[in-house]
Amino acid sequence: MLRRIILVLLALAIVAFLSPANAWWVQWYAFVQSQLLNLLLDGGRIMGIALVLxxxxxxxxxxxxxxxxxxxxxxxxxxxxxxxxxxxxxxxxxxxxxxxxxxxxxxxxxxxxxxxxxxxxxxxxxxxxxxxxxxxxxxxxxxxxxxxxxxxxxxxxxxxxxxxxxxxxxxxxxxxxxxxxxxxxxxxxxxxxxxxxxxxxxxxxxxxxxxxxxxxxxxxxxxxxxxxxxxxxxxxxxxxxxxxxxxxxxxxxxxxxxxxxxxxxxxxxxxxxxxxxxxxxxxxxxxxxxxxxxxxxxxxxxxxxxxxxxxxxxxxxxxxxxxxxxxxxxxxxxxxxxxxxxxxxxxxxxxxxxxxxxSDAQAITTKVVSNYANYVRANFNQPDYYPIEQSYSQDYLPVGKWLGRLILPDVSERSRVVGVYFEVHHAPPEQQDLIGKKVYLRWSDRPYLQAYVNQVKTRIDFSPQAYKSVANGIVHPTRLNHWRRVQALESLAGARPNDDVIVSLKGVEVVRESNISLYITREPIVITGKYYALITVVELLPNNCAIVRHYNPVSEQFDGREETVYFPQVVSDRNEVLPATINDITKSTLNKTGWYIYGAKNIEGIFTVRAIAPHALFKLEPAKVISGVRKTNNYIHNQYWQQVKQKKGQIDSILLNPRNLSETESIDSFAEGDRLLLLHTFGGIGGNKREFAPLGIFFGHFAFGLARVICEPLTQKLCFKIGYAQVYTQNTIGIIAGSLDWTNYTGDRQFGWLGTRPITDIIVKLDVFDEYNFGGLHRFPLNAIAYQLDRMMARYRTGDGTGATFVGPANSCVQDSCQALYQAINMTLTEINNNAQIKDWIATHPQHPQTQRLQRLVALNKDIEARLIPWQTRTDWVDPFQSLIGTRLADRPVTTIVNALTSWRSLLPRLANDVLAQIFLNHGASLWLLQTYQVGGWDEDIEPIAPTKLWI
Amino acid sequence: MLSTVATVDTAINRFWDLISGVLCLNPATFESINNLPLGLVASILVVLLAGMSQTLGQGAMLFINRVKPLRFFLSVAVAAVLFVFNYNFWVLSTWLVAGWLFSVSLPLVEVVKTLGFSYSPLLLGFLMVIPYFGMPILIVLSIWTLLAIAKGLGAISDLGIWQAFECCLGGWLVLQFSQRVLGKAIANITNKIIDWVAGVQLITEANYLEQMLYSGLPIPPVTSDVPNLLGDSPKQSNE
Missing domain, CATH: 3.40.50.1820 (Alpha/Beta hydrolase fold, catalytic domain)
Incomplete structure (x- = not known):
């Protein structure tokens, strides 16, 4: 075999070398040696040049x-x-x-x-x-x-x-x-x-x-x-x-x-x-x-x-x-x-x-139980503890016209419901038949409202941080995970794992077709307690009940009917702090001026108190009036959070009157129907069960709110009605970012802060926020603020689609509230600037008081801008699409720090609050400070702590 | 007479030779630059061409500002001239720093010639135009230029490569500093010239450039109609 192959090769070699083909072969070999390489190089060069070209x-x-x-x-x-x-x-x-x-x-x-x-x-x-x-x-x-x-x-x-x-x-x-x-x-x-x-x-x-x-x-x-x-x-x-x-x-x-x-x-x-x-x-x-x-x-x-x-x-x-x-x-x-x-x-x-x-969505095994989960185990914290159809004596009034419970529809029902379900608990007289029924609750189809609704729609997919946070006992909208186009009503109803959000509705239009639907133009307000009364506690009974005496509008004394009501023993939080107690409530100085109690009758027909409010706090009767620009500024700067420990269990109601009006004049400037901006801050829990505060710094919390001056039907007297716009990150209690009534956020005996935290609400009476009427065209800065805050709260509920918002230096309750204020005022001014009709009106009425008021709004805006964002505008405050709520420091270290520093005065709740209060004072606002210091019964184990201001 | 001129070697005649020598960082080239006649003219030419090439590479900004074709090329030309001025200031400060820091006394003209030719790598600055890969190319060219400068300075003096670097850096710092001090006026003048040539007021700030790009798009106005979230009548209280 081998021999045969060698023979063949030899034959081929002879043919190759002796035949004329040999010349070609040699030529080709020489060409390869001299030209081919060059040719290849040239080809490469041409290709390179072509590429560059x-x-x-x-x-x-x-x-x-x-x-x-x-x-x-x-x-x-x-x-x-x-x-x-x-x-x-x-x-x-x-x-x-x-x-x-x-x-x-x-x-x-x-x-x-x-x-x-x-x-x-x-x-x-x-x-x-x-x-x-x-x-x-x-x-x-x-x-x-x-x-x-x-x-x-x-x-x-x-x-x-x-x-x-x-x-x-x-x-x-x-x-x-x-x-x-x-x-x-x-x-x-x-x-x-x-x-x-x-x-x-x-x-x-x-x-x-x-x-x-x-x-x-x-x-x-x-x-x-x-x-x-x-x-x-x-x-x-x-x-x-x-x-x-x-x-x-x-x-x-x-x-x-x-x-x-x-x-x-x-x-x-x-x-x-x-x-x-x-x-x-x-x-x-x-x-x-x-x-x-x-x-x-x-x-x-x-x-x-x-x-x-x-x-x-x-x-x-x-x-x-x-x-x-x-x-x-x-x-x-x-x-x-x-x-x-x-x-x-x-x-x-x-x-x-x-x-x-x-990766770590499923891996997390250790799970902390949230305060919320512990709280709702108690039967009185569950909605079905309170039968819907009950009758109430005339000592009780409903807290609103439309009251009921939000129920999140199932995923499969969403396209039909286009909103959420609403279990009607109370309705105006002409709609009584709806009580107890489950109806559709939808946004009104007015175009401008739909534009807003669509703006805050988002899909929700939990981020790794959200899953981790759930495992750490924080309440997240777990039921909405992987939903698309979640709208504001759904994120409100689905904010907690259970359907237990009780709300009051305003601006309702009932449409009775094959299904009954309520169309609303305003965000539902989360409330606690559907009925309320004004009482003083006469005697505490051993079974958590108490004998109370009702207010008598005729005598204006607490000499009305006596009744036994139920103050359920609330569940303590993870630090074993009781959110509320009725211990020694009869000895409280506030008991003499009475309490509003909010709740509903339980299955036994006994009124169960879920929220309380000290009557004296809301009256338009300040304990003290401070006058003059310097004195009022000084009060905000140095005095209003002083000696909180001594004030435990008490309230303060102080009117700051920088314009030196007479006392009655300054009180009377708060008139029925007024809608006023409110600044809210709270402090910390100290004492034996003090909460964790690194380096003794307690940052506290800040929020805006809206106060109205109303004639309270039980007393027929003017009083403040307070609601908050809580830009609140997800938390262990289940507090929802949304429009929360005072009774829910503060007064609630289980979920509120009245009993455990010192609170300051500052009501701002400043005419530049009032409505403007430019020959029929209305512009209302306070409404713009409400709008921006509603948007921000809806975004907080969904975490911009991640299911979670976290407190960070650039984004927090206080930073994002201030962002909303800044955007709102800017929006109003831009609108006024861009509207030819309004511009004409201003040009033809240069001396009109309203024009001057508008000029003062511009000046106020400049001041707010100069104080809150002193050296450059935060890009995410100008372009709302940029803002990533809950941006953690680790995500974008440079941007986050630059953003935080840019708006450093709104980094700390108390500082922002004080800066804003002083700006308003200097622009002629009257401020009404309503302060509570762990009000209700007496809890030996806690003390109030003022929020840290740090410097200036 | 004419024939003698033609046969004499000048820096212009040997322009491309010199350039390729500089690109190869050849020390001998730098020496011959200073020995050849017309060296100064040639070196200014290099800087001018490099400036033009680089401005072409940075032309995107002119396009965003919608500069018309003729004005575009005029702008590039003017920018190249301004580039030459800027270059001369930098050489001056480098020369001063070299004299002050290392007590090197070099004729200024020699430094101008040498550093001018060191800009040869930047003749390829137009390659910056290439999308995405243009930026790394510019970085390579800049490092190359810096190396050429150091080599050049080393060739005409007895400075080591690091000392040459220090001179350049010092010169650059002095230039930056003087531009900060009396630069506002200069910057204003140059901006005015460029704006005048471009025929529009050029916008160079990133934020505004971005805004320009949004012009012409039907962006909905920022909610001119805010939903009435507070209710209709301000005097409805008994709710």
């Missing part, structure tokens, strides 16, 4: 488009608006379809799709057709004016040739790859993405998208389309105010994008996909080292789901859209990809098929 030319399409170099006759950078009228949605948005926009990969040169993509889109369309979806295709993602390569370009015929012959397709890839690089580039990206965003917006509007309507937009980006979709997101958000999700199919994503603005990103990548798998190495923002990048922030917030497509490559054969390649489980690549995309698009609420990989 392509790179150099790449940005100019976008740049020239923006600068208007290509078209002189019309401004193509302005979106034409004629096709759709820009109004807020008229209908409740439940019928709005879902919009799906497809952005193709970098192989695209014309509107024609490759056969694989075409098949994918066809099948996608077929699957979505039966449902309410709008699929938008035919977008060239690699051209800022949606112009294919094959039309109207200098090289159009060249690209046509490539498309026709399918030769040199790599040039198309190269050209489009550079366009992706333009989108990534920090210099050109904003322009380029502005262009593609405009194309997308244009198409969406043409397909009937209602800006502000809240309909979901899903961008499906294949390969480079992933980057293009994310690049367009900030513009889409700003123009359409829409929730946006992105599905990246083997997407090339840089991490330079504002990915944190997206509701969710589904990143589908095959295991054999070299392109998508190598992309992260190219972009430092995607390295885990740069932990504060947008990409990593979104990742840590659980906003990115990484989904494997299996052993699938990047494109063409073996790509994710290939129908011939079969996976191990028997289905082909296209089927697999389509299945995943459809599952995402058509998923039901509450069931997230591809949750972001949050």
């Amino acid at each position: 392509a790179g150099l030319l790449a940005p100019f399409e976008a740049l020239g488009w923006w600068a208007g170099w290509y078209s002189s006759d019309r401004d193509i950078t302005t979106l034409s608006f004629n096709r759709t009228e820009f109004t807020a949605t008229q209908k409740i948005a439940s019928t709005a379809p879902q919009y799906v926009v497809y952005l193709d990969g970098i192989g695209k040169s014309s509107f024609k799709y490759s056969f694989r993509v075409e098949k994918f889109l066809q099948r996608l369309e077929d699957s979505l057709m039966k449902k309410d979806y709008v699929l938008i295709q035919d977008i060239i993602p690699y051209s800022v004016f949606n112009l294919p390569l094959t039309i109207n370009r200098p090289l159009a015929s060249f690209w046509q040739w490539i498309e026709r012959t399918t030769k040199l397709e790599v040039l198309i890839l190269l050209r489009n790859m550079f366009q992706v690089a333009v989108s990534v580039d920090s210099r050109y990206g904003p322009i380029y993405n502005r262009g593609t965003a405009q194309v997308i917006i244009d198409r969406l509007l043409a397909c009937g998208y209602q800006p502000g309507g809240g309909a979901l937009i899903t961008l499906v980006g294949y390969s480079g389309g992933g980057q293009i979709s994310l690049g367009a997101v900030p513009y889409l958000k700003k123009v359409l105010a829409a929730p946006i999700e992105v599905i990246s199919l083997a997407g090339v994503i840089s991490g330079n994008t504002e990915v944190a603005q997206v509701e969710h990103l589904y990143h589908l990548v095959g295991e054999k996909d070299l392109v998508a798998n190598l992309t992260p190495y190219l972009f430092p923002q995607r390295w885990s080292l740069i932990s504060w990048s947008n990409w990593n922030l979104a990742k840590s917030r659980g906003e990115i789901s990484f989904i494997s497509l299996g052993k699938v490559g990047h494109d063409s054969a073996n790509g994710p859209l290939d129908e011939t390649a079969i996976l191990a489980d028997g289905c082909n690549h296209l089927e697999k990809t389509l299945g995943i995309v459809l599952r995402i698009l058509t998923r039901a609420d509450g069931k997230e098929p591809y949750p972001a990989a949050i």
Whole structure:
């Protein structure tokens, strides 16, 4: 065998060397030696130069488009608006379809799709057709004016040739790859993405998208389309105010994008996909080292789901859209990809098929029981302890016209309910038949209200921190996890694990169709106790009951009917502090002036007291009036939190009168019907059961509120009625961020702070906040404040979609309340500035008292701005989309610290409170301080602590 | 007469030779720069071209401001001239620092020539235009330039490479400092010139640039109609 082979080789060698072919062979060899290397080098050089040239030319399409170099006759950078009228949605948005926009990969040169993509889109369309979806295709993602390569370009015929012959397709890839690089580039990206965003917006509007309507937009980006979709997101958000999700199919994503603005990103990548798998190495923002990048922030917030497509490559054969390649489980690549995309698009609420990989969600085993969970174990803290239909004597009055319980609908009922259920406990006389019924509670369909409702809609997916926080015994909206488009009513009803939010409704419109619905124009107010009376405690009985005597409006004394009521023994918190007690309540000095008691009758017909309020606190009778600018300033600066320990169990009611009015004049300036801004702060719990305060610093809490001067029906006298706008992070007690009545937030014997914390409420009487009437056009700064606070509270309830808000240096109760105030005043002034009719009115009435009042509002705003944000405006205060509530220091160390320092005066609750109070004083406001120092019965184990001010 | 001029080596004749020598960081090149006639003109030419190339690379800002084509090129040209002025100030301060810090006494003209040619790598500054990869390219070019400067200074004096660096840094600091002190006026003048040439008031602050990009989009006004959350009549009390 071996011999035979050697023979053959020898024969071949002889033939080779002796034949004329030998000359060719030698020639070829010489050529290889001398020329080939050069040829290769030259080829490489030419390719290199071509690459550089392509790179150099790449940005100019976008740049020239923006600068208007290509078209002189019309401004193509302005979106034409004629096709759709820009109004807020008229209908409740439940019928709005879902919009799906497809952005193709970098192989695209014309509107024609490759056969694989075409098949994918066809099948996608077929699957979505039966449902309410709008699929938008035919977008060239690699051209800022949606112009294919094959039309109207200098090289159009060249690209046509490539498309026709399918030769040199790599040039198309190269050209489009550079366009992706333009989108990534920090210099050109904003322009380029502005262009593609405009194309997308244009198409969406043409397909009937209602800006502000809240309909979901899903961008499906294949390969480079992933980057293009994310690049367009900030513009889409700003123009359409829409929730946006992105599905990246083997997407090339840089991490330079504002990915944190997206509701969710589904990143589908095959295991054999070299392109998508190598992309992260190219972009430092995607390295885990740069932990504060947008990409990593979104990742840590659980906003990115990484989904494997299996052993699938990047494109063409073996790509994710290939129908011939079969996976191990028997289905082909296209089927697999389509299945995943459809599952995402058509998923039901509450069931997230591809949750972001949050490692420690299940891992947490040790669970702390929340105070809330302990509290609601007691039967008197449960709603069904109080039968709905009960009759009350005339000593009791309902606390509102419409009272009832919010019930969160099941996920499957959401589209029908479009709001929440409301179990009617009390209704106005003409609607008595509704009592005991479960009706729909919805937002009124007035357009301006719907615009607001849509603005705060968000999907909720718990972040890792939220899961951890739940395990630490904090109450989070666990029932809303993985819900989409959660609206403010749902986040209120679902804020706790149980349906036990009792509210009072205002501005109700009843619609009786096949189902009964209540339409409201204002946020429900969370209350405690549905009926109230004014009593003094006569005697305590051993079984937690007490004999009380009612107030007699005729004699104006407590010589009315005697009755036994029930003061249930409340459950103590984790520090064993009792939130309230009736121990020695008869000895309290406040017992003489009486208590309001709030509650309802239990099954035995005994009135059960769930909240109390010292009557004297709300009367318009100050214990002391302090006059003069200097003295009042000094009182805020140095005196009002002094000697709190000695004041335990007492109240203070002090009127600061900087304008030196006479005493009666200054009291009478508070007139019935007044609606006034309120500043709330609380201090800490000291004594034997003192709470943890690092370095002896007790930060306390700050909130705004609204006080009204009303004629109280039981006494027929003027008194304050107080409600809070609590921008409150999730907590162990289950206090909800929302409009909370005084009875709920303070007076509640189980959940309130009256018995355990010292509290100061400052009521601000400042005429610049009153309503303005510019020849029929009304503007009301206080209403703007309420609006901004409502928005902020709704965002706090959902944690901007993460399910949790945390206190941080840049975001907290006090920072975000101040942000709302700042935005509200600015909003009012901007509105007034931009309205021609109002401007005319001001021009024609320069000396009118109202014009002067307005000028003082401008001055006040300047002062607030100068004090609260002394050296630069926080960007997240100007652009509300930027604010990430609960941004932890670790997320974005620099931004957070800069933001915190920028608004350092609103870092500490007491400091912000005092700064604001002093600004108001200097602008002529009367301030009425209502202070309580652990009021109710006597608890030996606690003492009040003033909140720390630190300095100045 | 004419023929003799043509045969004499000048820095202009050997322009590209010298440039490639500098790019290779060849010390001999730096020496010949100072020996050849027309060295000063050639070095200013290098700086001018480098300035032009770099401004082209930074042109995105002009585009965002929607500068028209003719004005664009004029702006680039003017920016290049301003670049030359800036360069000369920097050379002056470096020269002063070198004299003061290391007591090196060099003729100013020699320093101008040498440092001018050290800017050769920046002739490739236009490569910055390349999307995404442009920025790393600029970093490479800057380091390259810095190396060339150090080599150049080393070649015409007996400064070591680190000392040469220190001179450059010192010169740069002095320049920054003097620009802060009397710079406001200079900056105002240069900005005025550029704005005048560009034909628009150029906006360079990042925030405003971003705002410009939002112009033309139908952004809904910030809720002009606030829902009436406080109820209709201010005098309804008995609720």
